[in-house]
Amino acid sequence: xxxxxxxxxxxxxxxxxxxxxxxxxxxxxxxxxxxxxxxxxxxxxxxxxxxxxxxxxxxxxxxxxxxxxxxxxxxxxxxxxxxxxxxxxxxxxxxxxxxxxxxxxxxxxxxxxxxxxxxxxxxxxxxxxxxxxxxxxxxxxxxxxxxxxxxxxxxxxxxxxxxxxxxxxxxxxxxxxxxxxxxxxxxxxxxxxxxxxxxxxxxxxxxxxxxxxxxxxxxxxxxxxxxxxxxxxxxxxxxxxxxxxxxxxxxxxxxxxxxxxxxxxxxxxxxxxxxxxxxxxxx
Amino acid sequence: xxxxxxxxxxxxxxxxxxxxxxxxxxxxxxxxxxxxxxxxxxxxxxxxxxxxxxxxxxxxxxxxxxxxxxxxxxxxxxxxxxxxxxxxxxxxxxxxxxxxxxxxxxxxxxxxxxxxxxxxxxxxxxxxxxxxxxxxxxxxxxxxxxxxxxxxxxxxxxxxxxxxxxxxxxxxxxxxxxxxxxxxxxxxxxxxxxxxxxxxxxxxxxxxxxxxxxxxxxxxxxxxxxxxxxxxxxxxxxxxxxxxxxxxxxxxxxxxxxxxxxxxxxxxx
Numbered sequence: 001x002x003x004x005x006x007x008x009x010x011x012x013x014x015x016x017x018x019x020x021x022x023x024x025x026x027x028x029x030x031x032x033x034x035x036x037x038x039x040x041x042x043x044x045x046x047x048x049x050x051x052x053x054x055x056x057x058x059x060x061x062x063x064x065x066x067x068x069x070x071x072x073x074x075x076x077x078x079x080x081x082x083x084x085x086x087x088x089x090x091x092x093x094x095x096x097x098x099x100x101x102x103x104x105x106x107x108x109x110x111x112x113x114x115x116x117x118x119x120x121x122x123x124x125x126x127x128x129x130x131x132x133x134x135x136x137x138x139x140x141x142x143x144x145x146x147x148x149x150x151x152x153x154x155x156x157x158x159x160x161x162x163x164x165x166x167x168x169x170x171x172x173x174x175x176x177x178x179x180x181x182x183x184x185x186x187x188x189x190x191x192x193x194x195x196x197x198x199x200x201x202x203x204x205x206x207x208x209x210x211x212x213x214x215x216x217x218x219x220x221x222x223x224x225x226x227x228x229x230x231x232x233x234x235x236x237x238x239x240x241x242x243x244x245x246x247x248x249x250x251x252x253x254x255x256x257x258x259x260x261x262x263x264x265x266x267x268x269x270x271x272x273x274x275x276x277x278x279x280x281x282x283x
Numbered sequence: 284x285x286x287x288x289x290x291x292x293x294x295x296x297x298x299x300x301x302x303x304x305x306x307x308x309x310x311x312x313x314x315x316x317x318x319x320x321x322x323x324x325x326x327x328x329x330x331x332x333x334x335x336x337x338x339x340x341x342x343x344x345x346x347x348x349x350x351x352x353x354x355x356x357x358x359x360x361x362x363x364x365x366x367x368x369x370x371x372x373x374x375x376x377x378x379x380x381x382x383x384x385x386x387x388x389x390x391x392x393x394x395x396x397x398x399x400x401x402x403x404x405x406x407x408x409x410x411x412x413x414x415x416x417x418x419x420x421x422x423x424x425x426x427x428x429x430x431x432x433x434x435x436x437x438x439x440x441x442x443x444x445x446x447x448x449x450x451x452x453x454x455x456x457x458x459x460x461x462x463x464x465x466x467x468x469x470x471x472x473x474x475x476x477x478x479x480x481x482x483x484x485x486x487x488x489x490x491x492x493x494x495x496x497x498x499x500x501x502x503x504x505x506x507x508x509x510x511x512x513x514x515x516x517x518x519x520x521x522x523x524x525x526x527x528x529x530x531x532x533x534x535x536x537x538x539x540x541x542x543x544x545x546x547x548x549x550x551x552x
Contacts (some may be wrong), residue, residue, distance in 0.1 A: 005428060007301070008348075009346075009350060009456070049475045049478075050472040050475045050476055053468050053471045053475065054464070054468050054472065056462050057463065057467055057468065058463075058464065058467025058471060058503070059335050059338050059341060059342070059467070060471050060475075061337075061338060061507070061509065062334075062335065062338035062342075065320060065338070066336055068323070068324075069323040072323055072324075072325075095475060095478060096475075099513075101326050101327045101330065101414075101415070102324050102325055102326050102327060102331070102415065105325075124502075130418070132516075132518065133416075133516060134415070134416065138416070144343075
């Protein structure tokens with residue numbers, strides 16, 4: 001009789017877990033195929049960080065891990081529809097545990113190279129502060145600042161942090177910092193090499209496909225910038241409008257972005273266009 | 284009867300209450316969770332396994348504390364065992380201290396077994412793939428566990444106080460879980476509200492009123508120093524670790540003294 005309360009509580013816990021499991025199963029099978037779509041769009045809610053901390057009994061690390069798993073499980077079919085979810089989820093994980101390594105690399109690959117460079121940089125910035133020994137977050141941050149925003153001072157600052165932290169690559173980072181300062185960094189080629197390397201190292205077929213699309217997008221930008229350099233050399237004046245590349249016959253047709261976000265021409269230079277995500281501007 | 288004999292009785296009672304099989308089930312659950320979580324990580328499987336494993340230890344051991352407090356203390360009054368245990372010529376508080384040390388001993392031994400098993404599983408995962416930032420299962424791991432042990436000490440003291448004062452055993456369950464939930468999360472919530480200012484209209488007022496909890500509750504979140512072990516860097520230890528250790532230990536001791544006070548004045552019908 002003495003073990004009554006332990007038994008009762010264990011039974012209660014087990015049956016609660018079972019009931020939750022059954023409920024989850026039932027919700028999976030209950031919906032007819034037509035309304036599955038609706039269910040997918042509701043599964044993209046990201047609960048804000050303070051509430052998640054309370055939900056997981058004050059354990060912010062557990063909350064970060066579970067949200068990182070959730071965002072890692074996005075299928076390629078849903079990717080375009082879930083771009084906003086992805087940005088919010090990666091941001092949330094970085095609030096809960098800024099040192100989370102999977103989160104920072106996935107955010108850099110998927111957000112920064114998926115049209116949300118601003119959101120990606122916020123996460124890299126937090127990771128740079130948290131992982132005070134790691135040279136990679138400041139390197140990626142500096143590169144993205146240079147490549148996406150042409151923010152020379154910010155880029156140099158971050159690369160200098162990377163140089164100070166690194167033992168093996170310190171000289172390379174210092175060279176890069178000087179190249180940024182003189183605005184002569186061949187960033188497109190470096191970015192393409194980086195993405196190619198990430199793609200070749202990946203083992204997951206879905207991830208390879210996604211990185212491949214990002215690489216093709218970048219190669220489109222390289223085509224545009226090379227065409228611009230060609231045009232400016234030939235005509236001896238800066239390019240005023242992207243259409244001049246087509247009219248002068250340097251390009252037959254504009255490059256196609258497989259991610260359907262496109263490119264933009266700002267301040268006399270081509271850039272990757274940023275994705276507009278509703279509700280993200282307030283942060 | 285001495286303190287030691289009370290400790291012995293406590294351990295015998297816990298054994299009769301299936302302490303061993305319950306702990307083994309919890310151990311299996313922790314290892315299973317850690318292994319499955321590692322599958323989701325591309326770059327740091329060992330870190331994620333250790334992280335989720337520590338989370339599971341921190342969630343499951345309070346359940347064990349509650350079950351033991353109900354069994355070893357609440358039952359004593361519920362079933363009128365005090366008719367024998369309190370009739371010897373000796374101070375009442377020996378019973379409480381003996382039983383509390385039995386709970387702590389049992390919970391800490393379960394934690395030790397779990398920690399060793401988790402370290403073994405994590406090191407097996409770490410062998411398959413070299414991470415950029417490897418986990419540290421040496422000194423930082425044991426420091427992390429020592430901080431968790433203080434957290435569990437405070438929870439045990441609170442469960443003991445509730446078991447002495449509450450009239451039903453289930454209140455020990457609800458009260459201790461609620462106490463754990465709030466004292467482990469409030470300081471994290473305050474810190475996060477700082478960033479997400481757009482969530483609430485009067486963030487400052489809200490934060491200040493949450494900050495009042497500082498005077499009432501121990502800050503158990505400050506005892507979560509697992510980052511030093513996850514990333515193998517002692518530099519991630521909060522600078523005020525000594526103060527939060529001392530504050531939490533003092534809080535736990537104060538709870539035990541309060542429990543003794545209530546036990547001395549308890550009227551048995």
